[in-house]
Amino acid sequence: MIDQYKQAFQEEARELLLELESALLELNQNREDREVVGRAFRALHTIKGSGAMFGFDDIAGFVHNLENAFDQLRNGRLSATVELINLTLAAGDQIKTMLDEAAGRGTADRERSAGILAELRELTGSATPGAATPATLPPSQVVASSGPSHDWRIHFRPGPNVLLNGVNPVLILRELADMGQLRIKLNTDSIPALSDIDPEHCYLAWDLELTTSAAADSIRDVFIFVEDDCELTIERCPEETAKTPARPAIKKSAADSGKTADPKTTTSIRVSADKLDQLVNLVGELVTVQARLSEVAGRRADADILDISEAVDRLTSELRENTMSIRMLPLKTTFERFRRLVHDLGLELHKEVDLTVEGADTELDKTVLDQLNDPMVHLIRNSMDHGIETPEARRAAGKSSTGTIHLSARHSGANVLIQVTDDGGGLDVEAVRARAIEKGLTTEGARLSESEIFAFILAPGFSTARAVTEVSGRGVGMDVVRRNIEGLRGSIDIRSKPGEGMTVTLRLPLTLAIIDGLLVRVGHAHFVLPLANSLECIELTRQDIRDSHGKHLANVRGELIPYIRLSEYFGMKTARLEREQIMVVETEHGHYGFVVDQVLGDHQTVIKNLGKMYRNVQVVSGATILGNGTVALIVDPHRLVQSVVQSVSQNGRSEGLGGRGKLDPERSASRQQIVQKEIKING
Numbered sequence: 021m022i023d024q025y026k027q028a029f030q031e032e033a034r035e036l037l038l039e040l041e042s043a044l045l046e047l048n049q050n051r052e053d054r055e056v057v058g059r060a061f062r063a064l065h066t067i068k069g070s071g072a073m074f075g076f077d078d079i080a081g082f083v084h085n086l087e088n089a090f091d092q093l094r095n096g097r098l099s100a101t102v103e104l105i106n107l108t109l110a111a112g113d114q115i116k117t118m119l120d121e122a123a124g125r126g127t128a129d130r131e132r133s134a135g136i137l138a139e140l141r142e143l144t145g146s147a148t149p150g151a152a153t154p155a156t157l158p159p160s161q162v163v164a165s166s167g168p169s170h171d172w173r174i175h176f177r178p179g180p181n182v183l184l185n186g187v188n189p190v191l192i193l194r195e196l197a198d199m200g201q202l203r204i205k206l207n208t209d210s211i212p213a214l215s216d217i218d219p220e221h222c223y224l225a226w227d228l229e230l231t232t233s234a235a236a237d238s239i240r241d242v243f244i245f246v247e248d249d250c251e252l253t254i255e256r257c258p259e260e261t262a263k264t265p266a267r268p269a270i271k272k273s274a275a276d277s278g279k280t281a282d283p284k285t286t287t288s289i290r291v292s293a294d295k296l297d298q299l300v301n302l303v304g305e306l307v308t309v310q311a312r313l314s315e316v317a318g319r320r321a322d323a324d325i326l327d328i329s330e331a332v333d334r335l336t337s338e339l340r341e342n343t344m345s346i347r348m349l350p351l352k353t354t355f356e357r358f359r360r361l362v363h364d365l366g367l368e369l370h371k372e373v374d375l376t377v378e379g380a381d382t383e384l385d386k387t388v389l390d391q392l393n394d395p396m397v398h399l400i401r402n403s404m405d406h407g408i409e410t411p412e413a414r415r416a417a418g419k420s421s422t423g424t425i426h427l428s429a430r431h432s433g434a435n436v437l438i439q440v441t442d443d444g445g446g447l448d449v450e451a452v453r454a455r456a457i458e459k460g461l462t463t464e465g466a467r468l469s470e471s472e473i474f475a476f477i478l479a480p481g482f483s484t485a486r487a488v489t490e491v492s493g494r495g496v497g498m499d500v501v502r503r504n505i506e507g508l509r510g511s512i513d514i515r516s517k518p519g520e521g522m523t524v525t526l527r528l529p530l531t532l533a534i535i536d537g538l539l540v541r542v543g544h545a546h547f548v549l550p551l552a553n554s555l556e557c558i559e560l561t562r563q564d565i566r567d568s569h570g571k572h573l574a575n576v577r578g579e580l581i582p583y584i585r586l587s588e589y590f591g592m593k594t595a596r597l598e599r600e601q602i603m604v605v606e607t608e609h610g611h612y613g614f615v616v617d618q619v620l621g622d623h624q625t626v627i628k629n630l631g632k633m634y635r636n637v638q639v640v641s642g643a644t645i646l647g648n649g650t651v652a653l654i655v656d657p658h659r660l661v662q663s664v665v666q667s668v669s670q671n672g673r674s675e676g677l678g679g680r681g682k683l684d685p686e687r688s689a690s691r692q693q694i695v696q697k698e699i700k701i702n703g
Contacts, residue, residue, distance in 0.1 A: 200232030
């Protein structure tokens with residue numbers, strides 16, 4: 021059990037360090053924000069208290085010194101300087117190293133810890149160099165703060181299950197004793213008869229008198245781990261209130277917060293990612309079995325089996341949605357983590373840069389989120405080094421000396437769009453083209469759009485920087501971004517204007533496990549289109565084709581929509597029906613249609629990887645197993661349309677499926693019409 025608690029502490033401590041880091045970077049922007057100071061103090065206090073409780077005494081002692089400094093900061097006895105903020109950031113890094121050491125990963129440098137504490141003492145003036153730190157003194161000798169002392173009366177009755185929750189009330193009393201002179205009266209009125217005693221329950225209460233110079237908030241912070249599961253009253257003694265203006269008593273009980281003392285009412289629990297992944301895999305298998313059951317029920321004229329199939333279908337759908345929602349996490353934590361990166365790179369590159377965030381509550385599958393860190397780091401480093409100019413250069417260009425990197429996220433159908441935007445110098449189209457020609461990626465006479473030219477920076481080893489810096493310039497960063505995003509079945513779009521900055525848009529799937537799809541048939545093959553991208557289904561007849569003079573355009577309520585025949589694109593030899601169907605989908609390039617033989621209906625799609633042999637097949641995002649055991653390919657509408665448009669613009673050459681194949685005359689004509697329509701629509 022203690023090992024489980026220690027692991028839980030390490031996980032919680034890392035989350036608290038992220039909160040501390042976020043608070044420090046906000047404090048760096050607004051040095052007088054007392055609320056932010058309070059956030060930093062509470063994070064430090066919780067790490068210290070939990071560390072001491074679960075045997076991480078070295079971490080607790082180290083953090084205790086930082087906590088004292090921030091207690092002085094929030095009480096106005098210390099100023100928030102850039103030196104203190106940077107030192108605390110360094111201390112946070114050292115705590116992470118100490119956590120790694122406790123987990124058996126590496127060794128923490130004790131001299132580094134001592135050096136940080138020595139600098140902290142010098143900044144706060146709390147002790148002369150070489151003196152013992154508060155963490156090394158006996159508890160009774162630790163003084164909470166300076167100033168006039170006051171008398172406080174405290175009533176503390178912990179919940180009966182406090183011991184089961186891993187909390188030792190004696191440590192709470194000891195921490196109160198650290199703050200001043202403590203007088204303790206034990207209340208044993210609730211102890212039952214010996215035969216009724218549960219040895220794992222706590223029946224004690226304490227009435228305490230504390231003389232301390234600490235503020236009420238500091239006293240209340242001692243009970244931070246049990247305040248939702250105890251009876252707690254903190255008030256000034258009557259003789260104290262007679263001398264000073266009345267202050268409201270601070271009371272906290274389980275009834276006050278609407279909570280009972282029973283830990284069974286806990287609203288959240290920690291579950292390992294492996295168990296969650298296993299649950300999703302099992303749900304995926306259940307979805308496949310349910311599809312098979314529906315297939316069998318549909319072939320048999322048995323009302324009972326059909327009723328059971330429909331009930332299982334409904335329950336499976338609800339279970340799938342509930343399970344997938346568990347894996348969805350907001351991007352806030354990921355975005356906030358990059359504030360430290362921007363801060364540190366700004367110091368290294370001597371640039372002034374603000375990081376702004378929008379849409380941080382947008383949720384993404386944890387599996388996708390875990391693999392998003394490296395691409396985002398590369399994009400931000402690239403913006404900091406190549407995009408944002410030095411303060412002098414920005415002022416000379418008529419800009420503010422402080423640059424801005426903006427992170428935003430929003431939902432778009434079955435995808436999430438994440439944008440990294442900077443207001444730096446932007447990309448030079450001709451410089452990128454010249455570098456691409458130099459590296460043999462294109463030729464002098466190639467007719468390329470601006471978007472296609474910018475895409476060259478994603479090529480391996482491509483960089484327009486002539487000098488390699490500590491941050492970038494080796495041409496590996498953007499290649500990593502491309503490979504990682506494509507590994508997530510996502511796509512990248514780059515937009516830039518010289519002198520105004522650059523925007524990189526990452527289009528990522530909401531999940532890599534299960535999606536709502538639309539099952540269609542082409543000949544004897546089946547395909548799945550993401551339901552979130554599908555708009556409507558219209559009929560295509562031979563007469564419609566004649567009316568459009570053979571062009572691959574459909575008139576949908578006055579709007580001309582280009583369409584792609586899936587049978588032609590995938591090189592399938594199928595007979596053309598008298599009546600076909602067009603699925604109209606929404607892509608980044610606008611509305612497009614996919615011609616199929618038949619639309620079969622909605623389908624809960626369990627995404628299966630195609631394997632390494634097909635890793636270069638970009639227009640197919642995976643496959644799924646149907647109820648009859650056959651395999652259906654999952655089409656990526658955005659990439660398929662992008663592939664068709666690009667194949668015509670590149671001198672009539674087609675990359676085809678997986679980068680192979682050439683256009684036949686009919687397919688070439690259809691794609692040329694699509695490109696012409698694209699130009700007409702977008703001007």
